[in-house]
Amino acid sequence: MGHSPHPSQAAPGPDEPFLLARARKGDLGAFEEVVRRYQRRVYGVALRIVRAHDVADDVAQEAFVRAWRSLDRFDLSRPFGPWICRIAANLAVNHVRSPRAREEGLPDGHAETPSADPGPLGAILDAEAKRVLDEAVAGLGPEQRAVFVLRAVEEMSYDEIAEALGISPGTVMSRLFRARERLARALAPYLGPAAVRRKAGTS
Amino acid sequence: MSGHERERLSAYLDGELAPAERAAVEAHLAACPECAGFLADLTAADRAAAALPAEAPEGYFDTFPARVRARLQPRKAASPVRRVPAWTWAAAAALLLAVITPLTFRHARPAAHEERPPAPAVAKTSPVNEESSAAPESHLPAPEPQANVAATPAPPPRPTPPFAPPLAAPLPAATAAPASGAALQDKKEPAAENAFAREAPARAARDEAVAPGAPADVEAKEAVAAGVSSEAAGSEKAARVAPRAAVAAPAASPMLSAANAPHGATAARLEQEEDAFRRLDAVRPRTAEGWRRVREQWSALAAAESDPVRADEARVRAIVAAREAWRAGGDAADEAAFRAEAEGYLRRDDARQKPRVEGLLAEAMARPAP
Numbered sequence: 001m002g003h004s005p006h007p008s009q010a011a012p013g014p015d016e017p018f019l020l021a022r023a024r025k026g027d028l029g030a031f032e033e034v035v036r037r038y039q040r041r042v043y044g045v046a047l048r049i050v051r052a053h054d055v056a057d058d059v060a061q062e063a064f065v066r067a068w069r070s071l072d073r074f075d076l077s078r079p080f081g082p083w084i085c086r087i088a089a090n091l092a093v094n095h096v097r098s099p100r101a102r103e104e105g106l107p108d109g110h111a112e113t114p115s116a117d118p119g120p121l122g123a124i125l126d127a128e129a130k131r132v133l134d135e136a137v138a139g140l141g142p143e144q145r146a147v148f149v150l151r152a153v154e155e156m157s158y159d160e161i162a163e164a165l166g167i168s169p170g171t172v173m174s175r176l177f178r179a180r181e182r183l184a185r186a187l188a189p190y191l192g193p194a195a196v197r198r199k200a201g202t203s
Numbered sequence: 204m205s206g207h208e209r210e211r212l213s214a215y216l217d218g219e220l221a222p223a224e225r226a227a228v229e230a231h232l233a234a235c236p237e238c239a240g241f242l243a244d245l246t247a248a249d250r251a252a253a254a255l256p257a258e259a260p261e262g263y264f265d266t267f268p269a270r271v272r273a274r275l276q277p278r279k280a281a282s283p284v285r286r287v288p289a290w291t292w293a294a295a296a297a298l299l300l301a302v303i304t305p306l307t308f309r310h311a312r313p314a315a316h317e318e319r320p321p322a323p324a325v326a327k328t329s330p331v332n333e334e335s336s337a338a339p340e341s342h343l344p345a346p347e348p349q350a351n352v353a354a355t356p357a358p359p360p361r362p363t364p365p366f367a368p369p370l371a372a373p374l375p376a377a378t379a380a381p382a383s384g385a386a387l388q389d390k391k392e393p394a395a396e397n398a399f400a401r402e403a404p405a406r407a408a409r410d411e412a413v414a415p416g417a418p419a420d421v422e423a424k425e426a427v428a429a430g431v432s433s434e435a436a437g438s439e440k441a442a443r444v445a446p447r448a449a450v451a452a453p454a455a456s457p458m459l460s461a462a463n464a465p466h467g468a469t470a471a472r473l474e475q476e477e478d479a480f481r482r483l484d485a486v487r488p489r490t491a492e493g494w495r496r497v498r499e500q501w502s503a504l505a506a507a508e509s510d511p512v513r514a515d516e517a518r519v520r521a522i523v524a525a526r527e528a529w530r531a532g533g534d535a536a537d538e539a540a541f542r543a544e545a546e547g548y549l550r551r552d553d554a555r556q557k558p559r560v561e562g563l564l565a566e567a568m569a570r571p572a573p
Contacts, residue, residue, distance in 0.1 A: 015556040019276075028272055029484045033559060035268040044257040053259065063273045097526060108377060133251055151217060152249040158219050169219075173369065177213035183248040184241070191247050 017076055024071045035064050042088045049092035063088035085154050086164035089146050096142035105136040129190035136186035140179050147172055148179040212242050491532025498524035515555045518548055
């Protein structure tokens with residue numbers, strides 16, 4: 001609702017169906033170009049869920065390898081982005097849930113430190129708010145985080161998220177709500193009237 | 204509003220409520236500033252969290268596509284040619300050999316004479332052959348005839364195919380057999396593996412030269428595919444001399460279309476071009492010089508393509524190869540060639556992939572070669 005499209009969701013090139021049809025014929029170079037176009041988005045989904053670069057790298061690579069193997073089953077008339085993101089999200093959640101990942105404590109690892117470049121968020125939140133929010137995201141369970149990422153970043157429907165993660169739409173709804181409530185609570189001091197008061201007080 | 208009703212606000216935000224529920228929530232929101240504020244907070248949290256950076260280390264995305272590619276097994280979509288039973292290919296390969304061998308000998312002398320001038324250039328510039336010591340290994344009896352097959356206006360065993368390509372059917376027909384061997388291996392048909400098994404070791408050796416990115420434990424079929432690709436490079440000879448030949452159709456084309464009987468000549472030719480495309484696609488040189496050759500081959504292939512869509516893709520591949528040459532060597536001349544190639548493409552009225560090429564140019568601007 002009223003979201004501006006995330007930069008990673010740039011419209012696919014008009015030549016995308018052509019590239020995918022080429023890839024389906026076995027054209028590695030065409031698929032490489034598809035990878036080039038979607039790598040940031042897929043890596044972003046993976047990193048937001050697993051929160052560690054090495055794992056996100058594994059997940060992103062694996063997502064493309066599986067997509068390549070399943071291209072025959074992919075309906076070329078549909079957009080590739082949601083499909084590859086679903087694959088990546090599913091892999092990411094499975095990875096985070098695996099016993100090995102839990103032993104290594106990967107879900108609690110922190111993502112890259114926010115960049116100095118304020119970007120679109122800079123207008124809304126200062127560095128401290130970003131840190132608080134990032135911690136709140138890290139504090140979500142992997143399942144909650146996956147649902148949240150697929151909705152808030154990838155803007156998928158509940159049905160799509162349910163299909164991607166193998167859960168019911170009702171579960172999607174409740175997980176999403178709990179995730180949002182938690183993030184909103186963490187952010188409350190930086191939002192709305194509270195933020196105005198806070199800024200006035202500090203400056 | 205209770206927690207449960209708040210949960211509906213979250214779904215409302217996503218447009219996931221049934222119309223009646225949505226109306227109820229809207230009515231409540233109009234009367235309850237607290238819930239309206241909560242909805243605003245949820246929205247802000249969504250936006251803020253989605254905008255948190257998810258950045259990879261510097262340079263990560265420069266190499267990611269190639270790393271993915273190195274993990275991919277060549278796969279082939281179901282297509283008419285590949286549904287031909289394994290024994291057909293073995294038989295076709297045997298026939299090819301039987302047909303080509305005498306042809307080659309018969310024409311070896313005049314052809315060799317005729318091509319003496321360009322020969323040194325070929326030897327000097329052939330990319331993968333240069334990098335792989337096994338280059339002359341061939342299904343043909345002598346090293347040179349590989350070019351001759353394509354270049355010589357050989358009286359074919361059957362009438363000249365109606366689809367005789369104007370330039371290179373970029374691959375000598377003799378390489379068609381191993382290509383199909385790879386296809387069959389993909390389908391795990393043991394007969395085909397046996398038929399081509401004796402060629403595997405030499406190919407595996409070339410694999411090293413052709414596909415540096417391939418992991419050490421690649422399966423045999425990748426080795427075969429790589430072997431095929433090095434032959435694609437070998438066929439550069441054919442591509443180079445072909446324009447001077449009156450008839451460039453590979454002598455064995457009729458054999459291919461015979462194996463492909465239910466399909467017309469056009470389909471056979473398109474399939475052949477597809478194979479040529481795929482084999483060139485599998486060539487991954489390590490040196491700038493190798494990429495320069497690959498670039499030329501893509502240009503030649505684009506010029507010879509009968510399918511405009513594939514021709515377009517081949518032109519883009521020439522640009523990509525030019526960029527790889529520049530990346531591999533850091534040479535300013537290669538950079539200029541890359542830019543010229545890309546800009547030339549963008550000026551074409553029939554260019555179908557301008558965004559992609561613009562992307563390549565923008566990427567090059569943002570990140571100069573090492």
